[in-house]
Amino acid sequence: MGIEDWGYRWLKRYMDAPQWVKEPLGRLYSLLPDRLRHGKDFARFRDEASLTDAAEIQRLSESRLRETLMWAIQTVPAYAALAAQLLIDMPLSELLALFPLMTKLDYKRNPEAYLSTACGEAERLPMQTSGSVAEPFKFALQKGVTRSKESAYIEAFSRRIGLTRQDVVLSLRGRNIRGAAADNGPLHSYEPIKQMLWISPNHLDAAYMPGHVDAAIKYGVSFIQGYSSAVYELARWLEFNPVPRFTRAVRGVQLFSESADEGMVTLIEKVFGCPVLVHYGHSERSVMAGSMPDDHRYFVWPLYGHVELVDEAGQPITEPGVQGEVVATGFDNKAMPFIRYRTGDLAMWSDRAPHPALPGYPVLERIDGRNNDYFVARDGRRIPVASLGGLRPPAFLKVEATQYEQHEPGRITVRLQSADPLDPAVLAVIDDYFRTKLLGLVEAELQVVPHIERTARGKRRLMIQHLTERPAETTARN
Numbered sequence: 001m002g003i004e005d006w007g008y009r010w011l012k013r014y015m016d017a018p019q020w021v022k023e024p025l026g027r028l029y030s031l032l033p034d035r036l037r038h039g040k041d042f043a044r045f046r047d048e049a050s051l052t053d054a055a056e057i058q059r060l061s062e063s064r065l066r067e068t069l070m071w072a073i074q075t076v077p078a079y080a081a082l083a084a085q086l087l088i089d090m091p092l093s094e095l096l097a098l099f100p101l102m103t104k105l106d107y108k109r110n111p112e113a114y115l116s117t118a119c120g121e122a123e124r125l126p127m128q129t130s131g132s133v134a135e136p137f138k139f140a141l142q143k144g145v146t147r148s149k150e151s152a153y154i155e156a157f158s159r160r161i162g163l164t165r166q167d168v169v170l171s172l173r174g175r176n177i178r179g180a181a182a183d184n185g186p187l188h189s190y191e192p193i194k195q196m197l198w199i200s201p202n203h204l205d206a207a208y209m210p211g212h213v214d215a216a217i218k219y220g221v222s223f224i225q226g227y228s229s230a231v232y233e234l235a236r237w238l239e240f241n242p243v244p245r246f247t248r249a250v251r252g253v254q255l256f257s258e259s260a261d262e263g264m265v266t267l268i269e270k271v272f273g274c275p276v277l278v279h280y281g282h283s284e285r286s287v288m289a290g291s292m293p294d295d296h297r298y299f300v301w302p303l304y305g306h307v308e309l310v311d312e313a314g315q316p317i318t319e320p321g322v323q324g325e326v327v328a329t330g331f332d333n334k335a336m337p338f339i340r341y342r343t344g345d346l347a348m349w350s351d352r353a354p355h356p357a358l359p360g361y362p363v364l365e366r367i368d369g370r371n372n373d374y375f376v377a378r379d380g381r382r383i384p385v386a387s388l389g390g391l392r393p394p395a396f397l398k399v400e401a402t403q404y405e406q407h408e409p410g411r412i413t414v415r416l417q418s419a420d421p422l423d424p425a426v427l428a429v430i431d432d433y434f435r436t437k438l439l440g441l442v443e444a445e446l447q448v449v450p451h452i453e454r455t456a457r458g459k460r461r462l463m464i465q466h467l468t469e470r471p472a473e474t475t476a477r478n
Contacts, residue, residue, distance in 0.1 A: 003029075003037055004147060016178040019190065026192030030165075038148040045152035045332075048303045050159075054360035061302040064331045066092055069099065071116070072337050078113040079339075096306075099340045101314050101327060104137055115140060119335040129283040139284060142335040146285050149332050153304060157290045161252030161275045163223050167195065170216045172226025172234065173256060174201040174459065188215045197221060201454060204230050206400065206419060209237040213246050221246070224253045228260035228278075229460045233400065235271040247272050252293075254279060258459065259369040265296055280345075280367055286330025286338040289364060295355050298347070298364040305330040307362055308340070309347060320351030323368065344370050373463045377441035378410030385463050388437050395429040398422055403452045405464040414444045417452045 017025075034042045051057050073082045082098055107114055115124070124140040125147070141147060163169070179185040180200040187200045187208060197219045199212055212234070224231060231253060238247060253268055253276045260278050268276050275293035287305045289298040300307050309317040309324035317324035326345045330338045350365035373385040385404065401417040414434065416422065427446060434444035454460050 003032070004039070004151070015175065015189070015191065023190075023192055030193045038151055039144040041145055042148045042152050045149040046156060049153045049156035049301060051303070052357065052359060057302050057360035061306065062092055064303060065096070065306045065329065068329060068331055068337055069095055069339065071118075071334055072099075072339055075116040075118040075334075076114060076337065077117065078110075096329070096340070101310065101340050101342055102338070103342045104344070107139060108137060111138065115336050116334055124335045127283065139338075140336040141285060142333045146333045146335075149304070150281075150285055150288070153288055153301060157277065157279060158223075158254070160290070161223070161254070161277055161293055163252055163254075165195070167222045167251075168220050169194070169196045170212075170221040170224045170226075171196045171198050172201075172204065172224070172230035173198075174227065174455075176201065187211060190219060196225075201230075201459075204233060204454070205451060206233075206237050209234060209241070213238075213243050217243075217246050217249075220249070222249055222251050224250055224272075225256060226254075227459055228255040228258040228264055229401065231255060231268060232260075232264045235268045236400065238271050239267065250274055253277070256281075259367055262296065280364075282343060282345075284328075284330065284338050284341065285333060286341055287326065287328035287343065289367075292355055292357065297350055297352070297355075298367055299355060299358050300362040300364065302361060303331065309349065310342075318349070320349045320365070323348045326364075326367075346370070346373075369462070374465070375404070375406060375412055375438065375442045376409045376465075376467050377439075379441065380409065381441070383438060383442065388434075393429050393433055395426045395433075398426050399430075401452050401460060403460065403462060403464070405466070407466050409467065410441065411443050411445065414446050415452055416446060416448050417450070418448055419450055422448050 015022075029037075048060070051060075070086070072079045073086060079099065085095065085098060119142065123143055125143045126138065127141055128138045158164075175189070175198040177186055177189045177198060177200040180187055180202060187203045188211075189198045190196070191198060197215060199215075203212075224234075226234075250272045252274050253272060255265070255268075255276065255278045257279075265276050265278065276296075277291050277293065278296060278298065279288075279290045280298050281288040287300065287307055289300040289307075291297060292299065306329040308327040308329075309322075310327050311317055311322075311324050323346055326343045326347050328338065328341050328343055330341070346368040347364045348366065348368075350363040352363070352365070354361060354363055369385065374382040375385065376382055399416045399418055399422075403415040403417075404412050405415070406412045416430070427448075431444065431446060434446075438444065452460055
């Protein structure tokens with residue numbers, strides 16, 4: 001097991017330590033070889049993440065999937081009833097279909113049933129994620145393996161835009177800064193291991209942008225990583241307040257954790273004049289995908305996990321252009337394998353040719369966000385929030401951010417963040433836009449607010465839906 005997992009319990013203390021303590025410790029630690037830091041499997045995972053032989057990729061992915069399913073049948077109590085199938089030489093697709101579709105709620109109801117009996121407590125790395133729900137979702141990763149694999153794949157992803165370990169990265173990904181809440185408290189923290197300049201997630205509004213840019217220039221930032229909404233707001237501010245000394249130094253941008261529509265990516269590319277990559281993954285480490293500098297589609301790493309798309313009834317979707325829910329079977333987590341896990345994210349297969357540099361990679365045309373990102377019309381039908389994407393009127397340039405909230409069918413509140421009052425003519429254009437897009441089935445009440453609250457991690461929720469539970473957390477089975 002690498003030091004990364006062994007010392008994970010102390011990560012927060014290290015990040016919260018004063019700079020004079022963190023600096024020498026971090027620089028010393030960064031000198032350690034990968035085998036000590038990440039474990040013995042790191043080099044193998046890094047090589048697999050860069051494979052380009054389609055036949056070899058297919059062979060390895062099928063082998064990894066079968067190995068994962070057999071491990072679950074043999075060691076995970078919830079799948080013990082499938083043990084009889086081991087006597088049958090069954091095609092891989094049929095074996096996978098024997099496993100039920102799972103939701104986060106299934107795991108939360110009986111977590112012990114999904115822990116492998118062949119992995120003791122010492123081999124499990126406890127994790128939790130709360131997302132948009134009040135009760136945290138607790139699960140387990142495999143120590144020395146799962147996080148090592150993720151680090152290797154992220155490094156391979158970064159190489160697509162030339163990001164190396166010697167570059168300094170501006171991170172807008174929700175790391176809280178100790179003392180930032182106090183008056184005149186620090187809004188930045190430099191982490192020397194990964195050479196990242198972290199920004200306080202509670203200070204991402206326009207008033208703080210000059211200070212963030214000055215800090216980025218001081219530390220020599222050449223790449224940016226962050227939530228799509230946070231990087232977009234930085235780009236919007238820079239569009240109206242150019243700082244060439246900063247933007248010209250940035251050689252690449254990576255967007256994580258949130259969906260990014262084409263308009264957001266286009267603006268970020270325009271402001272920084274560099275490639276922008278979009279990334280898709282989740283805390284359970286069962287699926288990972290990312291774009292290329294010349295192609296904004298999502299290319300799924302076939303050796304990270306197996307991906308399916310299903311409709312609301314749980315039936316497979318194989319044809320391009322049809323929206324479905326992402327279902328993931330993750331590899332390399334023997335402690336708690338996630339099999340046919342309904343992620344709650346909506347996507348569709350691409351009908352365009354694969355990227356020449358990524359043969360054998362499944363391709364998602366786009367990822368539209370969560371399956372609870374929808375409006376309920378007065379007649380009960382659901383209208384996806386994604387339907388509001390695409391070309392927007394220029395009036396939206398006056399709006400810094402948008403958020404939707406719904407308490408009753410046929411009515412939504414649309415919050416428009418703006419530091420200054422919006423002109424009635426601008427509001428009239430925006431109001432007409434929503435009336436047209438929502439087909440007259442949902443009435444939009446516009447509210448101009450100076451600030452839209454973020455989560456503790458710095459994310460800004462696009463849709464707050466109070467009407468129903470997420471479809472992914474029903475008991476649908478195939």
